[in-house]
Amino acid sequence: MSDAADTGKLSREDRLYRIRHSTAHVMAEAVLREFPEAKIAIGPPIENGFYYDFDLPRSLTPDDLEKIEAHMRDIVAEKHPFEKTVISRDEARSQFSNQPYKLELLDAIPEGEEVSLYTVDSFVDLCRGPHVENTKEIHAKAFRLLNIAGAYWRGDEKRPMLQRIYGTAWESPKELRAHLDHLAEVEKRDHRKLGRELDLYSTHEEAGSGLIYWHPKGARIRLAIEEYWRKQHAAGGYEILYTPHVGKSWLWETSGHLDFYSEGMYPSMEMDNAEYYAKPMNCPFHILIYKTSMRSYRELPLRWAELGTVYRYERSGVLHGLLRVRGFTQDDAHIFCAPSQVEDEIHTVLKFSLDMLGAFGFTDIKAYLATRPEKSVGEEKDWNTAIESLRKAVEAAGLAYEVDEGGGAFYGPKIDLKLKDALGREWQMSTVQFDFNLPERFDMTFVDSDGREKRPFMVHRALLGSLERFFGVLIEHYGGAFPVWLAPVQAVVIPVAPAFDEYARTVKNALAETGIRVDADLRDSRMNAKIRDAQHQKIPYMLVVGGREEDERAVSIRMRTGDKKDGIALDEAVAFIGEKIRKREDI
RNA sequence: GCCAGGAUAGCUCAGCGGUAGAGCAGCUCACUCGUAAUGAGCAGGUCGUGGGUUCAAUUCCCACUUCUGGCUCCA
16 A cells, blocks of 8 residues: 555645655654664644754764665665554554664554554554655655754653654755755844844854844944834834833742742842842732732823843743843733723734734734633633634734634733745744733732723733844844844945045044944055955945046945946935935845 | 764864864065956964873873754744
């Protein structure tokens, strides 16, 4: 038996699925050729490829990968069929008596479901399939083994650590080439690399890892982001708050963080016989402000935002550039409103989020709606109101969305927005999250129109997520070539020779007066070298000036794209760049 | 935290038992140039930290710190 059924009519996705899944099996056989005593675990197809986990007598080296790949090419060339057999559990148990991981997987197959084996050459695997019919459908030049990594059996850190081999597989060598090129592009855009090359930020292990130092150029970008953010928030009816970085244990006991989140917090510091903690979240502080006076329904909704820097303990192994850090600034806000206002508020906040992300060039956005989990707090009717308002809001926004049943936090349902960057990678940025826990814990109330005290709804939301992570994603999205309005240096004036330094200064001042971030490159080096440096720094506009320009009070504009505009009057150039900035165009 | 691999000049990397090398960047000098690198010279490193083995350690061994790729988690 094989998976012959009309393979010619399969979608590309299905064909790739079979190829990748089958290539994983071929790899497992190749590994067994090299290590006959290997214990095999699982080997599924994944996005762009596949992996297989093994328990091996020793650690793999890159040389092993080459050998395994060579075996794989042999197996593929030998044109073995993939044969499916349906067997009983007992038969399967004896078949895999030497393979403890397979036995465990076997036990996990629900009673009544068929147990199938796939055989290719000498390799038999417990597997649901489907597979290609024959290894000849795997193109010997369209797969590659990529890397070795440790992975816990079943993702559980209490279970054995296995060795995982990742590979990529495609229908044709051309597709493989394209994918490898894509990986090279990803590497080229790596924010850690660009962060150093463009002098944007650094980290200092001596001073603590996972903590970000924003250099002048990085800070210019951050300022541009924050400025836009504040302007939009003011227009959106938000008030800005500033709150402390530390709070006494009372605060975190009341909020419940010490009970449920302490492993994510920096340890305490003692002062005046009290324990202080660096804040992992801003919410308790905003609540304290809320509680400084009696709140009337007439005041609601209150929309309070803060660029609040929080500190969280992250395990050393997970830290990653700007994307995973221990200190970061959330673009946090809390909305306190009456139950009747929830729907409008959610609708508005979601639209706000899309507008904000859109301004930074992110328009491909998907929503994930997470509903009530088993263990949770709050009233059933409040959860339903909240979930309904979230659902209506995504639908009204015309967003594609998925529902993660039971995936919400214990304190409330949420919507996460994931965006796709220029390379098609998905990142989670925005989150809109209800909280039925904190209003209770802090006994928050408002006086309703009927004169009774009632509990307000509380919504946490972050649009950009954190400035650090957002910056990291932004760097990679633009590959360091920021749109003019964000570029740390928007224009650089380059004299063709030192004789024109004076005019270069004049040009620089003319731009700087209108608020354009401009430098004049007056170093003692040749114009060609200056242009090359400016290109590498991805500066949007290079204003080249020499005798011709000085005579006419003009400039020659060279864009970082290589386009050129000669003999542009200085006033016109200033207006042109100013317009690009105002319209937030790329260049 | 766990598995694996790294850590050599500001950056990118070579050297792998006899105490260090290149390119770029930096500095100095010369050159005064029209859209992606002008040339020459100089300077720069207790080879991540601490132990051990050895006549001798950047090189071999151990521990630690940290980075990278994953696992897990997440803004």
